[in-house]
Amino acid sequence: MTNQDLFSFPPTSKEDWIDQVKRDLDGKDFDDTLTSMLWEKIKIQPFYTAEDLKGPSAEFKFHPDSKIPEISPRIWNNLVSIFPKEDKSTNEEILHSLQNSADGLILHLEGTENLNQILKAVHTEFISTNFLPTGDISQFFHLIQEWIESLTLKPSMLSGAIFWNPCDELFRSGENFDLGMDQAVKAINDFKEFREFYPLTIDFSRYANAGGTGIQELTYGLGEVIEVIDKLSKKAISPSQAFENIAFHTGMGDSHFAEIAKVKALRKLIVELASNYGVQIEMDSIHIVTSTAEWSKSLMDRDTNLIRQTYEAMAGILGGGNSLWVKPVESKKASALEKRIARNISAILKEESYLDKVMDPAAGSFYLEKLQEEIEKSVISGLQDLEEKGGWLKSFEDLTLHAKIRNSRETAQKKVLSDSSIKVGANKYLSKSKIENHLPFQPLIEEDFELLPSRATYFVELNHLSDS
Incomplete structure (x- = not known):
């Protein structure tokens, strides 16, 4: 040398x-x-x-080393959406997905399904099993407990998360937060032996999909975390227990490099927040689910959405997501082809783009590390302001949270409408004749307490598709 x-x-x-x-x-x-x-x-x-950095930054470790020898250093779960219908056909869809590159499920459940039939022949010890309630929450949790008990499922045989937390009840109905907290306490106690299963998930993506900026997404998402942990502490659940039982779900937008930095910033901010509660957690113990955004898609050009899904998935992997959820744009109405494409994106990024060969490829980039630093500073400042004004719950109750997200949403939508922000297939390079390659349009009707998913192209779609 x-x-x-x-x-x-x-x-x-x-x-x-x-x-x-x-x-x-x-x-x-x-x-x-x-x-x-x-x-x-x-x-x-x-x-x-x-010169822009304070000093060299350490490489992030997003998860523990694999227990299986010779496995690539970077591991993530490829999640697929399952909307149960008839038991037999749903089971066939699940088995087909797991045999064709998926290694995780997100089951959207009303609470009346027969899980034993739906998950027949599914070896949960080898996949990530996630549940998303769509109906009555107490009925939903009863269903999960019945299924576990009927199989005498050992804790080591279940990993994944429940995509729910008490704040979700506020966005559904404007109330039931206290009942939700009671259910959260019960869930944490019921699943205390299941060390790789998270009974609560903080949904950061709700703010991104409703039109909020990346800064707002992290600020209000972490505000939810603080609110939930503080309320759990009053119900004999320590902050240490809370952090062990919470997963985090963030939506990946179309600002590719910023989204990479955002996910890395989120992981670091969770560690710092835990430290403020006197809890020491390792970065690789945090479970982050990254999903492709609804906000970034357009109803006017379904094919371009496939490209957006791909680079959003890339950002989720490079940013350190532990699970990747590529959402078909048509959700439960998605065709077999769209489901296949969504499912295969993760496999292509792993097997053909080799994104699994390095734990943290973004480490060492002056741009990304400075961007991450700036994001962290902005979020911390936003959290301080939020807490000074009474906290997350107060901002929900007086609707200031909603007003700020909706203001960001409308500003972004007007930029697309005026062509000052370009969206390929919506206000640039779109069909000159009648638009045929589009998805059904429904006007957004939102209660005061709701934050429903929208799209940056909404106003353009309103002009072009509302009568089609």
Whole structure:
């Protein structure tokens, strides 16, 4: 090894480069020409150097090492959506998915299904089994407990999460938060032996899919975490127990590099938040589910949505998601082809793009590390402001939370409508004739307490598709 400098070029500072760029701009304003704003908070520079960072950052570890020898260092679950209908056909769909690249399920359950029939011949010890309640929550939990007891399921044979937390009840009905907290306590106690199963999931994605920025998504999502943990503490569930039983679900938007930094920032902020409660947790013990966003899709060009799904999935993997949920745009009405494409994206990114070969490929990027740092600062500032004004629950009750998300949503939708923000297939490069390659349009009708999923292209769709 030698310390000899093999290059004779003198060192050049970032300031020197900026001065040169300004001369090359020939009078044009540097900021107006080459910088941009991300999520209304963060200025994006045209380039970054080591000078932008406080020092070298450590590589993240997103999960423990595999127990199986020779497995690639980066592991994630490929989740597929299952909407049970008739028992036999649902079971066939599940088995077909698991035999064709899926290794995880998200079962959307009313609470009346026959899980023994639906999951017949499914070896839960080898997959990630996740449940998303769509009906009465107490009936749903009773169904899960009955299924576990009927199989005498050992704790080591179940991993995954329940995609629910008490705050969901507020967004469904505007009430029932206290009843939800009682159910959360019962769920934590019922599943205390199931160390790889999370009975609560904080849904950060609700803010992203309703039109909130990445900063708002993390701020209000972590606000939910604080609210839930504080309420659980009053019901004899310690912060340590709470963090052990909570998973985190974030939506991946179309700002590719920003989304990578956002997920990494979320993992770090969860560790710091736990530390504030006196709980020491390791980064690789946190379970984050990343899903493709509904907000970024367009009803006007279904084919372009497939491309969006792919780079959003990439961002979720590179950012450190432990489970990847590629959502078919047509949800429960998705065709067999759309389900197959959504399911295969993870396999292609693993087997053909080799995203599983390195634990943290984004480590060492000046741009991404600075972006992550800026995101963390903005979120911490937002959380401090939220807590000073009474906390997450207060912001829900006085609807300030809803107002801010809806303001961001409308601002983004107006930019697409005015063509100041480009969405391929919606306001750029769209069909010149009658639009045939589109999905059914339904107007968004939202109660005050709700935050329903929408799309950046909503106003454009309203003009072009509302009568089709």
